Amino acid sequence: MPPRLELQGITKRFPGVTANESVSFSVAPGEIHALLGENGAGKSTLVKIIYGVQRADEGTILWDGAPVSIGSPREARALGIGMVFQHFSLFEAMTVLENIALGMDNPPPRRELEAKVRQVLDTYHLALDPHRDVHTLSVGERQRIEIVRALLQRPKLLIMDEPTSVLTPQEVEQLFETLRQLAREGCSILYISHKLHEIKALCESATILRAGKVVETCDPREHSTRAMAEMMIGGSLKDVKRKSGGEFGPVRLAVDGLSAPGEPPFGTSLKEISFEVRAGEILGIAGVAGNGQNELLSVLSGERHHGVTGSIAIDGVPSLALGVSARRSRGLAAVPEERNGHAAVPGMSLTDNAVLSARRRKKLTVGGLIRLGAARDFARSVISGFSVKATGPAAFAGSLSGGNLQKYIMGREIMQTPAVLVVSQPTWGVDAGAAAFIRQAMVDLAAAGGAILVVSQDLDELLELSDRIAVINEGRLSRSLPVGSVSVEEIGLLMGGVHGEPATAEAA
Amino acid sequence: MTTTLLISILMSVAGAATPLLIAALGELVAEKSGVLNLGVEGMMLIGAVTAFAVAVTTGSPVLGCIAAMAAAAASSLIFGYLTLSLTANQVATGLALTIFGTGVSALAGAPYVGITTQTLGLLFPPSLATDPIWRLVFGHSPLVYIGLLLTLGVWWFLKHSRAGLILRAIGESDMAAHSIGYPVLTVRYLAVLFGGAMAGLAGSYYSLVLTPMWAERLTAGRGWIAIALVVFASWRTGRLVLGAYLFGAVITLELQAKAAGFSFFAPEFLSSLPYLATIVVLALISAGRRNARLAAPACLGRPFRATA
Known part of the structure; x- marks a missing residue:
C-alpha cells in the first residue's frame, strides 16, 4: 500500500531565508506521525504547503501514491x-x-447538520453542546469544535498544529483517545508539537526538523525525550540550575481577599484571591487560559483599579491604591503575556522601551527630560546581559523575533532588580534555548532575594521553576502546594475545576 | 370624534416611524457586517432630493423612489471605497458623508424649492379605507407596508439564511472569516450598498409622502435617530420595529404638542427622548455584560486589512 502522504524534496524559500530545504518524509494510512522542531524550524511552513495555503518552490507531494498539486485549502479538503x-x-x-x-x-x-454533528460527537465521545454560544466554552471545548469541523469532512489525513498548548492534562488525554480512535479507523494524523512526552505517548514515528531540514526520522517510543530534544536544538540541553532546600526570606508580596469584576463581555471576575510570596521564592499559578489570569495580572500590576477590593502589600506596605508607576517604584515589576503592544511598543526603539518601564528605578529621566545616554547604556546592558539578538539599542522592538523580544523585556525588568516580579507566560512562543535562558534568569533573581509570581499554562515549566504551585480556576485561586509533593494529575484536576482541597480520585 | 382623532394620530405615528425603520434596517445590515456608516442623514437627503427631482421631471413618484435608492447607494459607494478599500476611519468618513449629502442636496435641490409634485399614491383603493378602522389597515402609503415587509426580509436573512450567517460572522470576526475563506470586503461593500439604498428610500418618503415638496435639510436629523435606533434595538430586527414605532410616536407627540400650544414643558424636550432612550439602552447593554449577543458586532467600525 502506498503511503497516504509522501513529501519528496520540498523546498520553500522566502526572501532572505530558506524555510524548508529538500524535506522528505511519508505518512502511512492510520499512522500517527509527529513533526517535531523548534519555533522557526519550518514546521508551520511545511504544514501550510500540505494544506494548500502556500506553494513549494521545489519538490513533489504524493497523495496515495499519485503526485498532486494542492493550490488552496479547498483543494486540500477535497483530497x-x-x-x-x-x-x-x-x-x-x-x-x-x-x-x-x-x-x-x-x-x-x-x-x-445538527444530526451529523451529534453523530460525530457520539462516535468520538466528545462532550459539546451544539447550541451553546462559543464565548461560554472552555478552550478544550473550542478545540473540539475545530475537530468536529474537520471530522465532518471525513478526512483521510488530519493535521493537528500544536493542539495541546492550551489544554489541561485531562483534556490532552481525551484528545489523544480521539486521535487514537481515528487512527484505528485508518485516518492518518500529522501531529505538530514540541512537547516531547506527548509525542512519546501518542506517535509511532517522528520527523525532526531543524533550520528547515530533516535531521532525523525516528520512532519516538525508542528514544528518550532528552535525546530528541537534543536532536531538535542540535546541541546539548542545559538544565535550570538552582540551589535546593534554601530557606525563604520575609514575605515580599502579600495578597489577601483580592476580588475584581471581569472585563465585559467575556472577562472572568476574580474572587477572594489570597497568597503570599517570600523573598527567594517562585510561586507558580497554573490554569487553563481565560480563568482570570489576565485579570489577576492587570490588578497586580496596577493597571486595573475599578471595583478592586481586598489588599495587596509590597514588602509589607499596603499598595492597593497605588498606580502602575508607584508600584514600580515600590519594586513591583510586571510582565504581561502580550509582548507586542502591552509589554513593549513595537514601533519604538529598544531604548525608548527601556525608558517606559525603567525610568524611575534606573533614574533614566531627570526633571521630565530623558537622559538619553543613560537610557541607551541601560538598553545596551540588557541586550548584552540577556544575549538579545538585535542590531543595537536603536532597533525597533517590533523588528525582534518573539524569543528575542521576550528576552529583552524580561531582561529590562530583571535588571531593575525588582522586589517582586509578576510574569505571565514568560516563555510563550519562545524557542527552547531562549526559554531556558529566561527561566535561569528568573531562578537567579529569586536566588538574589526577589519574590516571583509566574502565571503560565505550561505545567512542565511551572514544575521546573516553581517552589509552590497554585491553580486558578474561574477566578478562584486554590491553596498552593509545594512542588515536590504534588503530581501532574492533582494539578490537572484542579485546573479542570475542583476547588480548594487537594484533589482525590473520585473528584474526576 | 375622539376615534377619528386617535386614528389620525396612529396614522401619523406609522408615517413618522416608516422612514426611521427603513433607514435603520439598512444601517443594521451594514453594522452587522462590521461597518459603521454615520452618513445615513446625508444619504437620506441625497435620496430625498433625487426622489423629488425625478418625480417632478418624469411625473412618476415610483421612478423617484427608485432613483433615490440608486443615488443614495452611489453615495454610499464613495463611503465604501474610502473606508473599505482605503481603510479610512469609518466615523470621520461617515460624518463627511453627512456633510457632503447636506451640501450637495441643497445645491441640487435649489431649482426645486417652492414647487410641489404628485405624491406617492395609496396602495389600496380609497374605497377600502372609508371606514376609520379600515383606514388604519389599508390607508397607508405603500412605503409603510414595504417597510414592514423589508423588516421581515431582513430578519429572515440575518437569522435563517446562509448569506446572513456569513455576514454576521464577518461582523463578528473579520480575520477568522477571512482565514476560512469568505470575501470580507465584498460582503461589506454589499452591506454598505444596501444601507445606502435603504437610506435613499427613507429619504424619498420625506419628499414624496410626508411633504410633497423639497426644502433644505428636509429630513431634519432623522438619519441620526435611525442610527440611534439600531443601538436602541441592540442590533435585533424585532426590536427595531418596536423602536421605530416608539420613536415615531414620540415625534408625532412632539408635533401634536406644538400644535396644541402645550406649555407644561418645552415640546422640544420630546425630540431629545430618542437619544436619551438610546443612552439608557447603551448603559443597560454594558451593565448586562453576560450576554455577548446583546452587544455590538465585535468588529464594528474596525478597518480590515487582508494579510497574505
Whole structure:
C-alpha cells in the first residue's frame, strides 16, 4: 500500500531565508506521525504547503501514491486533508452549530447538520453542546469544535498544529483517545508539537526538523525525550540550575481577599484571591487560559483599579491604591503575556522601551527630560546581559523575533532588580534555548532575594521553576502546594475545576 | 370624534416611524457586517432630493423612489471605497458623508424649492379605507407596508439564511472569516450598498409622502435617530420595529404638542427622548455584560486589512 502522504524534496524559500530545504518524509494510512522542531524550524511552513495555503518552490507531494498539486485549502479538503489550527478561527457570539456551518464548504440544512454533528460527537465521545454560544466554552471545548469541523469532512489525513498548548492534562488525554480512535479507523494524523512526552505517548514515528531540514526520522517510543530534544536544538540541553532546600526570606508580596469584576463581555471576575510570596521564592499559578489570569495580572500590576477590593502589600506596605508607576517604584515589576503592544511598543526603539518601564528605578529621566545616554547604556546592558539578538539599542522592538523580544523585556525588568516580579507566560512562543535562558534568569533573581509570581499554562515549566504551585480556576485561586509533593494529575484536576482541597480520585 | 382623532394620530405615528425603520434596517445590515456608516442623514437627503427631482421631471413618484435608492447607494459607494478599500476611519468618513449629502442636496435641490409634485399614491383603493378602522389597515402609503415587509426580509436573512450567517460572522470576526475563506470586503461593500439604498428610500418618503415638496435639510436629523435606533434595538430586527414605532410616536407627540400650544414643558424636550432612550439602552447593554449577543458586532467600525 502506498503511503497516504509522501513529501519528496520540498523546498520553500522566502526572501532572505530558506524555510524548508529538500524535506522528505511519508505518512502511512492510520499512522500517527509527529513533526517535531523548534519555533522557526519550518514546521508551520511545511504544514501550510500540505494544506494548500502556500506553494513549494521545489519538490513533489504524493497523495496515495499519485503526485498532486494542492493550490488552496479547498483543494486540500477535497483530497481529504483536514486541519485543526493552533489559533482557532471561531466566532465568539455565535453558536457551536453556526460556527461549524461557517467552516464547511457546502453545509447541509441546519437539522441535518445538527444530526451529523451529534453523530460525530457520539462516535468520538466528545462532550459539546451544539447550541451553546462559543464565548461560554472552555478552550478544550473550542478545540473540539475545530475537530468536529474537520471530522465532518471525513478526512483521510488530519493535521493537528500544536493542539495541546492550551489544554489541561485531562483534556490532552481525551484528545489523544480521539486521535487514537481515528487512527484505528485508518485516518492518518500529522501531529505538530514540541512537547516531547506527548509525542512519546501518542506517535509511532517522528520527523525532526531543524533550520528547515530533516535531521532525523525516528520512532519516538525508542528514544528518550532528552535525546530528541537534543536532536531538535542540535546541541546539548542545559538544565535550570538552582540551589535546593534554601530557606525563604520575609514575605515580599502579600495578597489577601483580592476580588475584581471581569472585563465585559467575556472577562472572568476574580474572587477572594489570597497568597503570599517570600523573598527567594517562585510561586507558580497554573490554569487553563481565560480563568482570570489576565485579570489577576492587570490588578497586580496596577493597571486595573475599578471595583478592586481586598489588599495587596509590597514588602509589607499596603499598595492597593497605588498606580502602575508607584508600584514600580515600590519594586513591583510586571510582565504581561502580550509582548507586542502591552509589554513593549513595537514601533519604538529598544531604548525608548527601556525608558517606559525603567525610568524611575534606573533614574533614566531627570526633571521630565530623558537622559538619553543613560537610557541607551541601560538598553545596551540588557541586550548584552540577556544575549538579545538585535542590531543595537536603536532597533525597533517590533523588528525582534518573539524569543528575542521576550528576552529583552524580561531582561529590562530583571535588571531593575525588582522586589517582586509578576510574569505571565514568560516563555510563550519562545524557542527552547531562549526559554531556558529566561527561566535561569528568573531562578537567579529569586536566588538574589526577589519574590516571583509566574502565571503560565505550561505545567512542565511551572514544575521546573516553581517552589509552590497554585491553580486558578474561574477566578478562584486554590491553596498552593509545594512542588515536590504534588503530581501532574492533582494539578490537572484542579485546573479542570475542583476547588480548594487537594484533589482525590473520585473528584474526576 | 375622539376615534377619528386617535386614528389620525396612529396614522401619523406609522408615517413618522416608516422612514426611521427603513433607514435603520439598512444601517443594521451594514453594522452587522462590521461597518459603521454615520452618513445615513446625508444619504437620506441625497435620496430625498433625487426622489423629488425625478418625480417632478418624469411625473412618476415610483421612478423617484427608485432613483433615490440608486443615488443614495452611489453615495454610499464613495463611503465604501474610502473606508473599505482605503481603510479610512469609518466615523470621520461617515460624518463627511453627512456633510457632503447636506451640501450637495441643497445645491441640487435649489431649482426645486417652492414647487410641489404628485405624491406617492395609496396602495389600496380609497374605497377600502372609508371606514376609520379600515383606514388604519389599508390607508397607508405603500412605503409603510414595504417597510414592514423589508423588516421581515431582513430578519429572515440575518437569522435563517446562509448569506446572513456569513455576514454576521464577518461582523463578528473579520480575520477568522477571512482565514476560512469568505470575501470580507465584498460582503461589506454589499452591506454598505444596501444601507445606502435603504437610506435613499427613507429619504424619498420625506419628499414624496410626508411633504410633497423639497426644502433644505428636509429630513431634519432623522438619519441620526435611525442610527440611534439600531443601538436602541441592540442590533435585533424585532426590536427595531418596536423602536421605530416608539420613536415615531414620540415625534408625532412632539408635533401634536406644538400644535396644541402645550406649555407644561418645552415640546422640544420630546425630540431629545430618542437619544436619551438610546443612552439608557447603551448603559443597560454594558451593565448586562453576560450576554455577548446583546452587544455590538465585535468588529464594528474596525478597518480590515487582508494579510497574505
